[in-house]
Amino acid sequence: xxxxxxxxxxxxxxxxxxxxxxxxxxxxxxxxxxxxxxxxxxxxxxxxxxxxxxxxxxxxxxxxxxxxxxxxxxxxxxxxxxxxxxxxxxxxxxxxxxxxxxxxxxxxxxxxxxxxxxxxxxxxxxxxxxxxxxxxxxxxxxxxxxxxxxxxxxxxxxxxxxxxxxxxxxxxxxxxxxxxxxxxxxxxxxxxxxxxxxxxxxxxxxxxxxxxxxxxxxxxxxxxxxxxxxxxxxxxxxxxxxxxxxxxxxxxxxxxxxxxxxxxxxxxxxxxxxxxxxxxxxxxxxxxxxxxxxxxxxxxxxxxxxxxxxxxxxxxxxxxxxxxxxxxxxxxxxxxxxxxxxxxxxxxxxxxxxxxxxxxxxxxxxxxxxxxxxxxxxxxxxxxxxxxxxxxxxxxxxxxxxxxxxxxxxxxxxxxxxxx
Numbered sequence: 001x002x003x004x005x006x007x008x009x010x011x012x013x014x015x016x017x018x019x020x021x022x023x024x025x026x027x028x029x030x031x032x033x034x035x036x037x038x039x040x041x042x043x044x045x046x047x048x049x050x051x052x053x054x055x056x057x058x059x060x061x062x063x064x065x066x067x068x069x070x071x072x073x074x075x076x077x078x079x080x081x082x083x084x085x086x087x088x089x090x091x092x093x094x095x096x097x098x099x100x101x102x103x104x105x106x107x108x109x110x111x112x113x114x115x116x117x118x119x120x121x122x123x124x125x126x127x128x129x130x131x132x133x134x135x136x137x138x139x140x141x142x143x144x145x146x147x148x149x150x151x152x153x154x155x156x157x158x159x160x161x162x163x164x165x166x167x168x169x170x171x172x173x174x175x176x177x178x179x180x181x182x183x184x185x186x187x188x189x190x191x192x193x194x195x196x197x198x199x200x201x202x203x204x205x206x207x208x209x210x211x212x213x214x215x216x217x218x219x220x221x222x223x224x225x226x227x228x229x230x231x232x233x234x235x236x237x238x239x240x241x242x243x244x245x246x247x248x249x250x251x252x253x254x255x256x257x258x259x260x261x262x263x264x265x266x267x268x269x270x271x272x273x274x275x276x277x278x279x280x281x282x283x284x285x286x287x288x289x290x291x292x293x294x295x296x297x298x299x300x301x302x303x304x305x306x307x308x309x310x311x312x313x314x315x316x317x318x319x320x321x322x323x324x325x326x327x328x329x330x331x332x333x334x335x336x337x338x339x340x341x342x343x344x345x346x347x348x349x350x351x352x353x354x355x356x357x358x359x360x361x362x363x364x365x366x367x368x369x370x371x372x373x374x375x376x377x378x379x380x381x382x383x384x385x386x387x388x389x390x391x392x393x394x395x396x397x398x399x400x401x402x403x404x405x406x407x408x409x410x411x412x413x414x415x416x417x418x419x420x
Contacts, residue, residue, distance in 0.1 A: 001033055001034060001035060002033075002034045002035070002168040002169075003034065003035045003036075003037070003125070003165060003166070003167045003168055004029055004034045004035070004036055004037075004167060004168060004169055004170075004171060005036075005037045005038070005039065005158050005159075005161050005162040005165065005167045005169075005170045005171070006025075006026065006029065006036060006037070006038045006039070006158070006170075006171045006173060007038070007039045007040070007041075007135065007154055007155060007157070007158035007170070007171065007172050007173060008022050008038065008039075008040050008041065008081075008173045008232055009041045009154065009173065009174055009175070009232075010041040010042055010043060010044050010045070010046070010047070011044065011174070011175045012041075012173055012174070012175065012232035013040060013041065013043050013044075013077050013080075013081065014043055014044035015043070015044070016080075018043075018232075019043075019077075019080050019081055019084050020084050021232070021233075022040075022081060022084075022173075022232060023081060023084035023085045023087075023088060024088065025173075025232060026038055026081075026085060026130060027085060027088050027090055027130075030090060030130055035125050036130045036131070037121060037125065037130075037131040037133065037161055037165060037167070038081070038130070038131065038132045038133065039133045039134075039135040039154050039157045039158035039161060040074060040077045040078050040081055040132060040133070040134065040135055040154065041073075041074060041077065041135050041136065041154040042073025042074050042076065042077055042136070043073065043076065043077050043080075046073040046076070047070055047073050047136075050069055050070055050072065050073060051066075051070070053069075054066055054069055063108035063109055064108055064145055066108065066109065067108045067109065067137075067145070067146055067147055067148045068146055070136075070148050071096070071097070071134065071136070071137045071146055071148060073136075074096075074097075074134035074135055074136050074137060074154070075096060075134050077134070078094040078095070078096075078132045078133065078134045079094050081094070081132050082094040082132045085130055085132075090130055091127075091128060091129040091130065092129060092130040092131075092132055093124050093129045093130075093131060093132065094132040094133075094134070095120060095121065095124075095131065095132070095133050095134070096133075096134050096137065097133070097134055097135075097136070097137035097138045097139060097146070097157065098137070098138065098139035098146060099120060100116075100118055100120065100121055100133045100134075100161070101115075101116055101117035101118045101119060101120065101121070101164075102116060102133075102137065102138035102139065102157060102160065103115040103116065103117065103138060103139060103140070103141060104138035104139065104140055104147045104149070105140065105147075106140045106142060106143050106145070106147070107147070108145075108147055108148070109148055109150060110148075110149070110150040111138055111140070111147035111148060111149055111150070112149075113138060113149070113156065113160050113219075116160050116161065116163070116164035117164075118161065118164050118165055121133070121161070121165065122165065125165075133157065133161060135153060135154025135155075135157040135158065136148055136149050136153030136154045136157060137149065137153070137157075149215075150215075151213065152213025152214075152215055152216060155172060155212060155213045155215070155216035156213065156215045156216045156219055158170055158172065158216070159216045159219045159220045159223070159225050159227070160219060162220075162225045163219070163220075163223035163224075163225050167225075169226050169227075169228050170220065170225050170226065170227050170228070171227075171228045171229075171230055172212065172216075172227055172228070172229045172230070173230050173231065173232040174211060174229065174230075174231065174232065175231065175232070175233065176211060176231060176412070177192050177230070177231045177234070177236045177238060177412075178192045178193065178194075178211075178229045178230065178231070178236070178237075178238040178239030179192070179193045179196055179201065179204075179209070179211050179212070179229050179239040179241070179257070180192055180193065180211070180257065180412060181193060181255075181256070181257040181258065181401065181406040181408075182257060182258045182259070182260075182397055182401045182406065183209070183210065183259075183260065183397070184412030186260070186394050186397055186398070187397060187398055187401050187407075187412075188411045188412060189401075189402075189407035189408050189409075189410075189411065189412070190401070190406070190407075190408065190412045191406060191407070191408035191412075192238075192239065192408075192412070193239050193256060193257065194237070194239060194240070195239065195240045195242060196239060196240075196241055196242075196256055196257075197241075197242060197243070197244055197351060198217060198220060198221040198227075198241055198242065198243050199221070199351065199382065200256040200257075200349055200350065200351055200382060201217050201227075201241045202214065202217045202218060202221060203347070203349040203380070203382060203383045204256070204257055204259045204347070204349050205217050205259075206347075207259035207260075207261060207345065207346075207347030207349065207383065207385060208259045208260050208261025208262075208263070208345065208347070209257070209259040211229060212227070212229065212241070217241070220241065220243075221243060224243055226240065226241070226242050226243070227240070227241035227242075228240055228241075229241065253350060253352055254350050254352035254353065254356045254359065254404075255348060255349070255350035255352065255353075255359070255404045255406065256349050256350045256351065257349055257350075257406070258346065258347065258348055258349070258397060258400050258401050258404075258406070259346075259347045259349065260344060260345065260346050260347075260393050260394075260396075260397050261344065261345040261347075262343075262344045262345075262390055262393060263314055263315055263316075264294060264312040264313065264314055264315065264343065264345060265312065265313060265314075265315045265318040265339060265340060265341040265343065266310055266311070266312050266338075266339075266340040266341075266343050266375070266376070266387065267310065267311055267312075267313065267318065267321060267322065267325075267337065267338070267339055267340075268308055268309070268310040268337070268338040268340070269282055269308065269309045269310075269325065269332075269334045269337060270308050270334060270335050270336045270337065270338060271306045271308070271334050271335030271336065272306060272307050272308065272309055272332065272333070272334045273305065273306060273307075273333050273334075274300075274305055274306055274307040278332060278333070279298070279309060281328075281331075281332055282309060282325070282332060282334075283311075285324050285325055285328050285332075286311075286313070286321050286324065286325070288324060289317065289320040289321050289323075289324050290317070290320075291313045291314070291317035291318075291320060291321045292313060292314060292317065293311050293312070293313055294311070294312045294313065294345075294378075295311060295312045295345070295376050295378040295385060295387065296309070296310070296311045296378075297309075297310045297311070297376050297377075298310075306335075310376065312343070312345070312376070312387065315341050318339060318341065322337060322339055325337055342389060342390045342391070343375065343387050343388070343389065343390055344387070344388055344389065344390040344392070344393030344396075345385055345386070345387050345393075346385065346386050346387075346388065346393060346396050346397060346400065347383055347384070347385040347386075348363055348383065348384045348385075348400060348404070349382060349383045350382060351382050353381065353382050353383075353384075354381055354382065359384065360379075360384060362403060362404065363384055363386075363400060363403075365403070366399050366400050366402075366403035366404075367386070367388070367396055367399065367400065369399065369403075370392075370395055370396060370399035371392075372388050372392050372395065372396045372399070373388060373389070373392075374386045374387070374388060375387045375388060375389075
């Protein structure tokens, strides 16, 4: 008998019919002779609706109470799903994150898992029950408070449970048939990938691919959890995200996929004195705001002895970074700041880049032929990222996807539309 952890996102349990459909899928897994533990998200847009409601009653909701509010969404889902499973004649028990032993640090809104002690879950499984766990939430031992894990927290919950319970596999159910070579909402001819390494998936997730959250992929890679990304709307095989065994030689495709991201903004610090230590000073200032810096480019300024430094940060962090830099302008000695939130990032990912030449040339040629201007470039062993104008990003994605022969023969199917 195998132990399978399954995760169902908000689009899969968006309404009563969706919950009943998910319940049948879970029961089918149980009928096949498997033990089943399920992590579930809040229904549909419940989390966003609760956030909007919180900001209506308080412009700056207190973090502790906001976490208490937001965890209600997953509690509703877990209870309804357990009821639906019981109506099909199978024992099911629902547990909150704290009841499931999801121990986190004390940071509200973006807590990180520090330990998982699934004693009650293991007992329920041993007694033959299907276990339903509220995703996205945990408990801090010191403060005794409920915490939330931030966006993608249900994915992370599922992976953490799979690792702690030593599950055979962790199935992530979403509204697409697996991981695609590009966002099928933008590239209709995007192809489903049958197997992809966790390293490649990590790069795609970091670059904006929406099917899996980066924290969940990081956790799975670190703890050796195999992921199976599947659609909750059909029985298609989906995509396996695996960790190659040590010493295993795998002939990877040159390019696994292309991802895009429009959530970042570019800050340019103009007229920085071109002397040692200034860049360090600038990024220490930015680091104090907890802004996550992504791409960095330093250019020679038109004025002698000066340089310009550009970097990207999430749009949500942009204003804090600008304010901090402005407050330190006299100490740094730069002339001005420029802020640009109309950019888009495109990333080409593939483990085969390590052993194949000409990838950069083909990428830049494809963008040139499509009339796309490149503003920034960043690379790793298996990734090339470029920044372009936001209004040209979709055209850039389609051009690059075709140039690398990633187009499929048929249009990709998207069942619900959110990608989760």
